[in-house]
Amino acid sequence: MKGLSAKQQRIIDFVRGFILDNGYPPTVRDIQSGCGFSSTSVVDYHLKVLAREGYIRRHPEVSRGIELLTRPSASSLVPVPIIGSIAAGEPIPVPTPDSWDIAAGAEILEVSADLTRGREGVYALRVKGWSMVDALINDGDLVLMQYVNVVENGEMAAVWLKAEKEVTLKKVYLESGRIRLQPANRQMRPIYTEPDNIEIQGRVIAVIRRLV
Amino acid sequence: MKGLSAKQQRIIDFVRGFILDNGYPPTVRDIQSGCGFSSTSVVDYHLKVLAREGYIRRHPEVSRGIELLTRPSASSLVPVPIIGSIAAGEPIPVPTPDSWDIAAGAEILEVSADLTRGREGVYALRVKGWSMVDALINDGDLVLMQYVNVVENGEMAAVWLKAEKEVTLKKVYLESGRIRLQPANRQMRPIYTEPDNIEIQGRVIAVIRRLV
DNA sequence: TAAAGTTTAGAACAAGTGTTCTTTTTAAAG
DNA sequence: CTTTAAAAAGAACACTTGTTCTAAACTTTA
DSSP states (O other): OOOOOHHHHHHHHHHHHHHHHHSSOOOHHHHHHHHTOSOHHHHHHHHHHHHHTTSEEEOTTOTTOEEESSOGGGOOEEEEEEEEEEOTTSOOOOOOGGGGOGGGSOEEEEEEHHHHTTOSSEEEEEEOSSTTGGGTOOTTOEEEEEOOSOOOTTOEEEEEETTTTEEEEEEEEEETTEEEEEOSSTTSOOEEEOGGGEEEEEEEEEEEEEOO | OOOOOHHHHHHHHHHHHHHHHHSSOOOHHHHHHHHTOSOHHHHHHHHHHHHHHTSEEEOTTOTTOEEESSOOOOOSEEEEEEEEEEOTTSOOOOOOGGGGOGGGSOEEEEEEHHHHTTOSSEEEEEEOSSTTGGGTOOTTOEEEEEOOSOOOTTOEEEEEETTTTEEEEEEEEEETTEEEEEOSSTTSOOEEEOGGGEEEEEEEEEEEEEOO
């Protein structure tokens, strides 16, 4: 999923508003006049792009067959357990089987479902201290994590550095046999280390900072 | 509204399920085959009854123009309009009366109600660029704002610096006649300015960073 | 039983609608 | 500048689909 052009975003927004207003999706010609296009084929062109990029689903040969994949009806609240805190110099807590037991007394953070997007094994950690400022993460922030042991190139992960005995949140890149750990803050420099010096403790899904 | 016949109830249920499955309402012929009627005119007949009784709204001459009037109601999710973006060197967008019109085509961010805590005038801005790293805010982050003109000491606010002609997110302190603007990042130093050089454009309620 | 109202059938029309084709314009890349 | 790709425009085709008309079957009421 890459970024949308202005017109494509406009179409998405128009469709959402149209459905909210009328209870049914617009036709190609509704979008045409609503967004100021001069031809139905232009709309069709953009809809094809949006479908290919995964923003909508089109039902061929079906009138008004446009389905928003970020449907408000699918949106609900998901309870995420806050299983502990994350601080410099100590490994992050690992979810145990009863972490997912909502009734087990753990603090619960309720987030919009489109943050977790249906992922399994999502938990939250409270950040203690200012050791993560290079990841643009502040004291008191809540970090939404997913319990995985391997991440794709470029994803932000909680990485345990064995030699340094500390945990850090960085984007992970595998580059010709060594690991590059890139801070989210572009002004900071990456650090390099050996693959067997790191241990992926989870993938960072989101950061929530509540100020007031 | 009086009771529905079995077939009419069946139509209502079918329509609801169809929309849930496909994201758009069924046609008269979809209902015909889905509910086992032998003619479209029978469906039309029952739909007229349902519209007269207030269970649905029909949009004449519109394909799939069936609107369920008993739509699933709101949970504890709060829709927040994303009214624009925030970048260095330009004032942040100010909500207009129609910003709150959910159907007006604006992009909507749904957040858990305990983030806004029932506040009025909450909107969201998408951060463009890396000018807010001193506030520990990254490119692409979503900033939840509340439309206020005055903040309490120590609250994080969007501040417009008149002389510098730029907007910044900082904690605001009034100290013996001058203003101290304190970055969230403790490693950065505060800046001081005169009270009449600043304009509070809103209070920062939360920051949401979505990474995956 | 007769009459009136309700529901069901079948077919067909006309407008709505997704799709495709070709051409033109605009933007990006080399 | 040349080449290539992306985006827009306009028209036309064929299927979809709401609607209507007429008639039959069923239910209710007197």
